[in-house]
Amino acid sequence: MSVLIFIDTAEGHVKKASLEAMTYGAKVAEQLGTTAEGIVLGAVQDDLAALGKYGVKKIHHVNHESLNHQDAQLFTKVIAEAATASGATVIVFSNNLSGKAIAPRLSVRLKAGLVSGAVALPDASGGFVVKKNVFSGKAFANISVNTGIKIIALNPNAYQTIAGEGTAEVVPFAATVDAPKVKMVSVSKASGEVPLTEAEIVVSAGRGMKGPENWGIVEELAKTLHAATACSRPVADAHWRPHNEHVGQTGFAIAPNLYIAIGISGAIQHLAGVNRSKVIVVINKDPEAPFFKAADYGIVGDAFDVVPKMTAAIKKLKGVA
Amino acid sequence: MKILVCVSKTPDTTAKIAFTDNNTKFDVNGVQWIINPYDEWYSLVRAIELKEADPSTVIHLVTVGAADAEPIIRKALALGGDEAIRVNADSHDSYYIAAQIAEVAKQGGYDLVFTGKETIDYNGSSIGGMVAELLDLPYISLATKFELAGTTATVTREIEGGEEVNEASLPLVVSATKGMAEARIPNMRGIMAARTKPLKVVEPAAVDALTSVAGFGLPPAKAGVKLVDAENVEELVRLLHEEAKSF
Ligand SMILES: Cc1cc2nc3c(=O)[nH]c(=O)nc-3n(C[C@H](O)[C@H](O)[C@H](O)COP(=O)(O)OP(=O)(O)OC[C@H]3O[C@@H](n4cnc5c(N)ncnc54)[C@H](O)[C@@H]3O)c2cc1C
Numbered sequence: 388m389s390v391l392i393f394i395d396t397a398e399g400h401v402k403k404a405s406l407e408a409m410t411y412g413a414k415v416a417e418q419l420g421t422t423a424e425g426i427v428l429g430a431v432q433d434d435l436a437a438l439g440k441y442g443v444k445k446i447h448h449v450n451h452e453s454l455n456h457q458d459a460q461l462f463t464k465v466i467a468e469a470a471t472a473s474g475a476t477v478i479v480f481s482n483n484l485s486g487k488a489i490a491p492r493l494s495v496r497l498k499a500g501l502v503s504g505a506v507a508l509p510d511a512s513g514g515f516v517v518k519k520n521v522f523s524g525k526a527f528a529n530i531s532v533n534t535g536i537k538i539i540a541l542n543p544n545a546y547q548t549i550a551g552e553g554t555a556e557v558v559p560f561a562a563t564v565d566a567p568k569v570k571m572v573s574v575s576k577a578s579g580e581v582p583l584t585e586a587e588i589v590v591s592a593g594r595g596m597k598g599p600e601n602w603g604i605v606e607e608l609a610k611t612l613h614a615a616t617a618c619s620r621p622v623a624d625a626h627w628r629p630h631n632e633h634v635g636q637t638g639f640a641i642a643p644n645l646y647i648a649i650g651i652s653g654a655i656q657h658l659a660g661v662n663r664s665k666v667i668v669v670i671n672k673d674p675e676a677p678f679f680k681a682a683d684y685g686i687v688g689d690a691f692d693v694v695p696k697m698t699a700a701i702k703k704l705k706g707v708a
Numbered sequence: 709m710k711i712l713v714c715v716s717k718t719p720d721t722t723a724k725i726a727f728t729d730n731n732t733k734f735d736v737n738g739v740q741w742i743i744n745p746y747d748e749w750y751s752l753v754r755a756i757e758l759k760e761a762d763p764s765t766v767i768h769l770v771t772v773g774a775a776d777a778e779p780i781i782r783k784a785l786a787l788g789g790d791e792a793i794r795v796n797a798d799s800h801d802s803y804y805i806a807a808q809i810a811e812v813a814k815q816g817g818y819d820l821v822f823t824g825k826e827t828i829d830y831n832g833s834s835i836g837g838m839v840a841e842l843l844d845l846p847y848i849s850l851a852t853k854f855e856l857a858g859t860t861a862t863v864t865r866e867i868e869g870g871e872e873v874n875e876a877s878l879p880l881v882v883s884a885t886k887g888m889a890e891a892r893i894p895n896m897r898g899i900m901a902a903r904t905k906p907l908k909v910v911e912p913a914a915v916d917a918l919t920s921v922a923g924f925g926l927p928p929a930k931a932g933v934k935l936v937d938a939e940n941v942e943e944l945v946r947l948l949h950e951e952a953k954s955f
Pocket residue numbers: 592593594595596618619620621622633634635636637638649650651652653654655656657660670671672673676688689690691721745
C-alpha cells in the first residue's frame with residue numbers, strides 16, 4: 388500500500404503545482420498510515436532526492452528518451468505500471484494541464500475512481516470522500532470514490548506547499564515504454580515571464596483599458612509584483628492581448644493568492660475563472676461595477692491614475708527605485 | 709471521414725446555483741439549459757468547418773442524457789451535423805458517461821472524436837481522456853487548432869506557459885478549447901433542417917459508476933469589500949502587504 392504522486396516537469400524542472408501535489412499526497416499517506424512515493428518520467432535537471440522535503444520517501448524515475456515529451460497515452464501506461472508495482476491505493480496528480488490529460492486515462496486503465504479539481508484532503512472516516520469545485524467555482528461537491536484504487540487531481544493553488552526535512556530515495560523504474568503515437572513538432576512559450584496557471588499573483592485588465600497601447604502600466608505593475616498578466620474575454624477577442632491570457636468561464640480558471648482586476652466589470656462568466664483567488668483587488672471607476680461584490684479590497688477610481696501610483700507605492704515598499 | 713462530436717447540456721452561465729433534497733441535487737427550478745460552450749463554440753464548429761472543406765465528411769453528435777437534453781441536441785443539429793444519438797441515461801460519473809460514448813464510438817467506427825475541454829457545471833475535464841483510453845486511441849487535450857491533411861492531424865495544444873504543435877494519425881480523440889473555431893449562430897435553414905434530422909435514442913450499456921455525489925455545498929460568502937480612497941493608493945498597498953500578506 389502507498390500513495391503515489393505524479394511529479395510533473397517542464398524542461399527538466401519540477402513544476403510548482405507538483406510540490407503542492409506532493410505535500411498533499413504526503414498528508415493523505417499520513418492519514419492512511421502509509422508512505423508517499425513519487426514518479427517522474429523523462430530527463431530531469433533538478434535534484435530529485437531533495438524533493439523528500441515535501442514528504443515523499445521514494446521516487447521512481449523512468450528516464451527514457453520517449454518520455455521527454457508528454458504523450459498522455461504513453462505516460463498513462465508507464466504510470467499504471469509503476470502504480471501496480473508499488474501497490475498504490477491512492478494516486479495524486481495536480482489538476483494542471485498535464486493532470487487533465489493523464490489522470491482520466493489512468494482512471495480507466497486502473498478502473499480507479501477519479502476526483503478532478505479536488506480542493507481539500509479526503510475524508511476517509513467511513514468511505515473516501517473528496518471535496519471538489521463544481522459550477523466553475525460557484526459551488527463544491529463531495530465526491531465519494533467507490534473503487535479500491537482512488538485518483539485525486541488536486542487543483543493548483545488549493546493546497547499550501549510545506550517544505551520540511553528529509554531526502555527521498557531515488558530509484559530507477561524499468562517500465563515498458565512503447566513508441567509514442569503523438570509526435571511533437573514544435574513548442575512555443577508564452578511571452579510573459581510567469582506562466583499564468585502557476586502564478587501566485589495575477590494582474591488582469593479589461594476593456595476599461597481602452598486599447599492595447601495602454602497595457603504598459605498593467606505590465607509594469609505585474610513586473611513589480613513578479614506577477615503574471617491576464618485579461619477579460621473581450622480583450623482577447625479583440626486581439627488586444629494573446630488568448631492565453633484570457634481568464635474566465637471559457638478561458639483559464641486560476642486561483643492565485645492575489646488577483647488584481649483593473650477596468651474589468653466582473654461579469655459572472657469572468658468571475659467563474661477567478662473567484663477561487665485568495666484575495667481579490669478591484670480597480671474600477673464605476674462604484675456600481677459588479678466586481679466590487681466579489682472583491683476583498685477595492686478602489687473606485689481611474690485606472691490610468693491609480694495603477695501607476697500603485698506600482699510606485701509597491702516599489703517604495705520593496706525599496707526599489 | 710466520420711466525426712463524433714460529444715455534446716452536453718449545462719445550466720446557462722448566469723443560472724442561480726442552488727441545491728435541493730438536503731443538498732444532494734442541483735436545483736433545476738427556473739434554469740435555462742445551453743449547449744456546453746466548449747462543445748458548441750469550439751468542437752462542433754470545427755467539425756462543421758471540416759465538413760465544409762470536405763463535404764463527404766459525416767458528423768454525428770452524441771449526448772448521454774435524459775429526454776430533457778433533446779432541445780440542446782436539436783440546437784446543435786441546427787448548427788450542423790448529420791444525425792444525433794442520445795444515450796438514455798442520466799449520470800454524473802465521468803467514467804459512466806465516457807463508457808457510453810465509447811460504446812457509441814465503437815459501433816460507429818469514427819476517425820475522430822471531439823469533446824469540449826470541460827463541462828462548465830461538473831468541471832471534470834475527464835471525458836475525452838477516458839474515451840481515448842477506452843478506445844485505446846491517442847488523445848490530444850486542450851486543442852486550440854486542428855488541421856487535417858489526409859489522415860494526419862496537426863494539432864496545437866495548450867501546455868503550461870505556452871503551446872505545442874503535435875502530429876498524429878487518425879483515429880484520434882481531441883478535446884477542444886478556445887481558438888479552435890469562432891462561435892456561430894444557427895440560421896433559419898439550419899433550424900428547419902434540424903427538425904427532420906435523425907435523433908436516435910439508444911439504451912445505455914451496463915456499466916458500473918466509479919464515483920457518486922455525496923452532497924453539494926456553496927462556498928462561504930465574502931466578508932465584503934474594503935474600499936480605499938483613490939487619493940490614498942499607498943494605504944491599499946499597505947493593507948495588501950500587512951493585512952492580506954499578499955506579497
Ligand atoms: C457563455 C459566455 C462565456 C463568457 N466567458 C467569459 C470569460 O471566460 N471571461 C470573460 O472575461 N468574459 C466572458 N464572457 C463575457 C462577459 O460576460 C463580459 O462581457 C466580459 O467579461 C466583460 O469584459 P470587461 O469587464 O473587460 O468589459 P466591460 O464589461 O466593458 O467592463 C469594462 C469595465 O471597465 C471600467 N472602466 C472603464 N474605464 C475605466 C477606467 N479608466 N478606469 C477604471 N475602470 C474603467 C468600466 O466601469 C467597466 O466596469 C462570457 C460571456 C458569455 C455569454
